[in-house]
Amino acid sequence: MNNHHVGFLLIRLWVSLIQQNLDLGWELVQFIHGGKIPSLNRPDID
Numbered sequence: 725m726n727n728h729h730v731g732f733l734l735i736r737l738w739v740s741l742i743q744q745n746l747d748l749g750w751e752l753v754q755f756i757h758g759g760k761i762p763s764l765n766r767p768d769i770d
Contacts, residue, residue: 742750
């Protein structure tokens with residue numbers, strides 16, 4: 725099993741997790757790419 729295949733499986737797992745919980749998934753994506761979680765910057769949103 726090469727690294728490319730492992731990366732593909734990780735991406736598929738990541739997509740599956742996001743599909744199961746879109747809100748959490750989106751916050752994680754924002755955290756990884758932006759270094760911050762939007763919800764923490766907007767306390768007025770539940």
